Amino acid sequence: MVRPGKNSGEPxxxxxxxxxxxxxxxxxxxxxxxxxxxxxxxLRSAVDQVCGTEPAALCDGESIxxxxxxxxxxxxxxxxxxxxxxxxxxxxxxxxxxAPAWLTARCQLPRQTARRRVRLGRxxxxxPAAERAWLAGxxxxxQVAALARVRTPAxxxxxxxxxxxxxxxxxxxxxxxxxxxxxxxxxxxxxDGAEDDAERQRGSRRVHLSQGLDDRWFLDGVLDPISGAxxxxxxxxxxxxxxxxxxxEARERLGEAATVADLARTPAQRRHDALVEMxxxxxxxxxxxxxxxxxxxxxxxxxxxxxxxxxxxxxxAVSPGSLVPWLDQAWVERVxxxxxxxxxxxxxxxxLFTGAxxxxxxxxxxxxxxxxxxxxxxxxxxxxxxxxxxxxxxVAANGRPACAFHNRQRHxxx
Numbered sequence: 001m002v003r004p005g006k007n008s009g010e011p012x013x014x015x016x017x018x019x020x021x022x023x024x025x026x027x028x029x030x031x032x033x034x035x036x037x038x039x040x041x042x043l044r045s046a047v048d049q050v051c052g053t054e055p056a057a058l059c060d061g062e063s064i065x066x067x068x069x070x071x072x073x074x075x076x077x078x079x080x081x082x083x084x085x086x087x088x089x090x091x092x093x094x095x096x097x098x099a100p101a102w103l104t105a106r107c108q109l110p111r112q113t114a115r116r117r118v119r120l121g122r123x124x125x126x127x128p129a130a131e132r133a134w135l136a137g138x139x140x141x142x143q144v145a146a147l148a149r150v151r152t153p154a155x156x157x158x159x160x161x162x163x164x165x166x167x168x169x170x171x172x173x174x175x176x177x178x179x180x181x182x183x184x185x186x187x188x189x190x191x192d193g194a195e196d197d198a199e200r201q202r203g204s205r206r207v208h209l210s211q212g213l214d215d216r217w218f219l220d221g222v223l224d225p226i227s228g229a230x231x232x233x234x235x236x237x238x239x240x241x242x243x244x245x246x247x248x249e250a251r252e253r254l255g256e257a258a259t260v261a262d263l264a265r266t267p268a269q270r271r272h273d274a275l276v277e278m279x280x281x282x283x284x285x286x287x288x289x290x291x292x293x294x295x296x297x298x299x300x301x302x303x304x305x306x307x308x309x310x311x312x313x314x315x316x317a318v319s320p321g322s323l324v325p326w327l328d329q330a331w332v333e334r335v336x337x338x339x340x341x342x343x344x345x346x347x348x349x350x351x352l353f354t355g356a357x358x359x360x361x362x363x364x365x366x367x368x369x370x371x372x373x374x375x376x377x378x379x380x381x382x383x384x385x386x387x388x389x390x391x392x393x394x395v396a397a398n399g400r401p402a403c404a405f406h407n408r409q410r411h412x413x414x
Contacts, residue, residue: 069137076134079141083121116145123148126156129163133171143170146179150186158189176315176374183317184309191319198319201225225316226326229296232314236379238274239267246270297378298323299363314376315366353382353399361399368403375403383407 050058050067058067082103085091091102103114120141124131130147133139147166151159159166166185170178187194207221223231246265250258265273297313300320311317323330353361362377380401386392 068140072140073135073137075141076131076137076144079117079121080124080131080135082117083124086118086121120145120148123151126151127159127163129167130170133167138171139167142175143167143178146170146182150182152190152193154190154193155186158185162189174374180311180315180317187310187317187319194319195321198224198322202322224322225312225318226296226298226322229312229314229316233296233378234278235271235274238277239270242270242273242277299366313362313366313378315374353394357394357396357399358382360396361401364396365401367401368406369400370402370406373403373406375401377401379403381407 058064082099086099091099094102096102096105099118100111100114103109103117104111107114109117124134124144127144127147130139130144134141134144147159147163147170162185166182169181173181183194202224204222205224205227207219207223209217209219211217242265243263246263247258249264250262254262298311298318299313300310300323309317310320310323361382362380366377367373368375368377368380380403382399383402384392384394385398385400388394392398
């Protein structure tokens with residue numbers, strides 16, 4: 001950019017009309033052009049410094065958090081500017097049909113990414129608190145996009161009232177926990193819309209199994225949340241059986257030196273074989289046989305500071321109406337905490353958590369105790385907070401779910 005000289009008369013040949021007046025102040029019509037040039041020059045300089053820094057100098061946890069915070073702020077500024085670019089229709093001057101089409105060609109973005117950025121930029125006009133938090137790096141694109149998805153004509157008034165609260169949740173909770181809060185908020189402010197969405201999910205279920213030209217079979221499908229949980233739990237249980245068999249075979253073949261890399265099957269191959277085993281077991285089961293219980297677990301009525309919950313054991317929030325088809329075959333399990341209605345602190349003198357005590361810990365905590373782990377409690381071991389060897393009792397108050405990895409890690413590194 002060539003900086004024009006002081007306005008002292010008619011401009012010379014080839015020189016544009018000066019942008020400055022006699023006091024060297026920017027003419028308002030061109031101020032944004034000069035400011036954007038300076039801002040982007042400074043941004044490029046700062047980015048050059050970061051890119052020129054050795055990764056080892058930025059690999060500590062605090063730096064990683066700050067880098068992601070700065071990245072979120074830059075994405076927010078880019079999205080907001082893109083929305084302004086879309087509104088000004090400057091893309092039309094180049095003959096583009098739309099702003100996403102222009103971005104796809106000029107910025108080499110996938111078309112879906114370009115559309116998502118423009119759509120999110122438009123949504124920011126109605127989400128001022130989310131925009132401020134995003135520009136400050138307190139939330140990221142994923143959280144803002146989730147807020148934009150639940151802002152519908154039926155929820156826009158409630159969103160205007162509750163946006164600050166929801167943004168606060170987004171800035172303090174892990175993403176999967178935040179989306180769960182959003183799901184419950186949507187159920188509260190628009191129960192009919194939430195039920196309609198659940199019905200659409202159920203109606204869109206499908207599975208395709210087709211044979212290819214080389215006689216292999218190709219499987220593809222979409223499952224609703226409850227059906228997916230049923231199949232996932234059954235598949236995982238059988239895959240775990242196959243893993244134990246593979247591990248025993250490797251130990252027998254190689255002894256204590258065996259590692260996961262020595263197993264006969266990959267995880268994907270075990271899931272394939274588990275699916276085949278599911279079919280074999282279904283074929284051998286008697287028609288009038290009793291089905292295993294539970295097919296899936298759903299927690300209802302448990303009050304939190306967010307309100308009542310209705311979610312699967314894996315944490316997926318579901319609408320109450322989606323449970324209706326299952327009620328005629330449901331078993332109801334009542335778990336009461338801090339009340340005499342049910343004795344859950346059984347087996348104080350026992351080494352392992354079993355029965356009602358184990359179930360109480362699973363229902364209460366719902367996932368691995370480690371703050372960086374989201375393994376569902378049903379797939380975890382239940383371990384003592386105060387170790388058994390140190391006199392810790394086998395009661396719910398002294399138990400917590402721990403995935404196999406973090407349980408082993410805890411005993412290796414006290």
